[in-house]
Structures are given as C-alpha cells and as structure tokens.
Amino acid sequence: MSRRAPLIAAGAGVLVVLLLVVVLVLPKVSAVRKANDALDAARTTQSELQGRLQQLKATEAQAQEIRAQLSALSAAVPPTAALPDLIRSLNDLADAAGVDFLTLAPGQPAAVAGGAAAAPGAAPGTAAPGPAALPVGVSVIPVSITLQGSYFAVDEYLFRLETLPRISNVNSINLGIGGGGYPQLALSFQANFFTTDTSAGPGSEPGSQGSSAPQGAPVPTPSASASATP
Numbered sequence: 001m002s003r004r005a006p007l008i009a010a011g012a013g014v015l016v017v018l019l020l021v022v023v024l025v026l027p028k029v030s031a032v033r034k035a036n037d038a039l040d041a042a043r044t045t046q047s048e049l050q051g052r053l054q055q056l057k058a059t060e061a062q063a064q065e066i067r068a069q070l071s072a073l074s075a076a077v078p079p080t081a082a083l084p085d086l087i088r089s090l091n092d093l094a095d096a097a098g099v100d101f102l103t104l105a106p107g108q109p110a111a112v113a114g115g116a117a118a119a120p121g122a123a124p125g126t127a128a129p130g131p132a133a134l135p136v137g138v139s140v141i142p143v144s145i146t147l148q149g150s151y152f153a154v155d156e157y158l159f160r161l162e163t164l165p166r167i168s169n170v171n172s173i174n175l176g177i178g179g180g181g182y183p184q185l186a187l188s189f190q191a192n193f194f195t196t197d198t199s200a201g202p203g204s205e206p207g208s209q210g211s212s213a214p215q216g217a218p219v220p221t222p223s224a225s226a227s228a229t230p
Contacts, residue, residue: 075165077194081109081141086193089164097156099149107142111198139195146188148178154185168193
C-alpha cells in the first residue's frame with residue numbers, strides 16, 4: 001500500500017493539471033485566437049475603408065473640377081439667349097476699350113439644323129456663314145457690330161471680345177478709315193454667339209428644346225436693335 005500511494009497521488013495531480021488546462025487554459029487560448037482573427041478582420045476592413053475614403057476624396061476633387069468646368073461652359077454657352085446681358089457686355093467692352101462710337105444689331109437666333117446653323121430667314125437646313133459642324137441643340141445668335149476709334153482702341157475691343165466669358169465666332173470683317181478721318185478707324189463685323197436654348201425666342205426658358213417649332217427652323221426673335229456709345 002505504501003508504494004501505490006505516491007503513484008496514486010501523482011496520477012491525481014496529473015489529472016488535476018489536465019482538468020485545469022482544459023477548464024482554464026484552453027478557453028483562454030481559443031479566446032485569444034478569436035481576438036486575433038477579429039483584429040485581422042478589423043485591419044482588413046480598415047484598409048478597405050481607407051481605400052474607399054481615398055476614392056471618395058478623389059471623386060470629390062474631380063466633382064469640384066467638373067462643376068467648375070460646367071460653370072465655365074454655362075457662361076460660354078448659356079441656357080438662354082439673354083440678349084440684354086449680351087448687349088450690356090458688348091457695350092461695357094466698348095467703354096473699357098475707349099472706342100469713340102459703337103452700334104450693335106442683334107440678328108434672329110437660328111437653331112442648328114443637321115450640324116450647321118440655319119441662316120436667319122432661310123429655309124431649314126440651309127447653313128449660315130460662320131461656324132460649321134455645330135452640335136445639334138445649339139442656337140446661333142448673330143450680332144452685327146460697328147465701331148470707330150483709334151487703332152489701339154479697336155485692337156483692345158477685339159482683344160476683350162476674344163476674352164469675354166461668352167464665346168463668339170467673328171466673321172465678315174470690314175476695316176476702313178473712320179468718319180473723323182485718319183488715324184481714326186472704322187470696323188464692322190459679325191460675331192456669332194451661342195445658346196443651348198433652341199427656341200431662342202422672346203421669353204424663352206432654359207431647356208425649351210421641346211418646343212412646337214421644328215428642330216432647326218428659325219424662330220421668332222426680337223427685332224434688331226442698335227445702341228450707341230459715345
């Protein structure tokens with residue numbers, strides 16, 4: 001009996017240790033393993049979220065750039081004819097350039113027909129002089145401009161017209177001696193301005209492309225007017 005007692009005690013001790021390992025250690029090891037797996041998953045999710053955040057920031061910057069481009073495009077080719085604003089801008093150019101005399105005569109806006117501007121008063125589909133291959137959905141507003149002044153004043157007016165936010169296409173230029181004699185110059189030309197409003201008539205509203213007027217046909221417009229700037 002005395003020899004078996006130590007063996008029994010040792011076996012009991014080993015059994016107790018095994019029970020402690022199973023009851024206390026193994027659950028902790030499993031919990032640590034699960035915590036490590038959760039940490040790895042969280043790190044993966046964080047990396048994905050950081051990537052998405054960078055994409056969103058890049059998209060936001062791109063959206064701001066696109067909004068600026070759309071704003072510039074809207075100023076260059078406005079959604080309505082806005083003739084009063086256009087005439088006011090052209091008069092302001094004359095004041096800034098210092099020309100002696102200016103007359104403006106807006107013509108009848110014409111919708112694009114088949115990629116070219118219909119000539120004012122002409123049959124639909126007849127191309128007007130000026131820009132060819134315009135996109136469908138754009139109306140052309142011809143403005144006849146006559147001015148007199150010194151060489152530098154005339155040159156300054158043309159430069160300011162070129163840098164006007166609202167784009168234009170200039171053609172039919174005639175240059176001669178002004179009414180006061182040399183060195184005064186007289187310049188007359190036609191400048192075509194543009195709008196995305198294909199109705200381009202009195203009281204037209206943005207997006208009125210779906211009007212009852214046929215696509216590409218001339219539409220009623222205000223009669224030509226002239227303004228003088230001393």
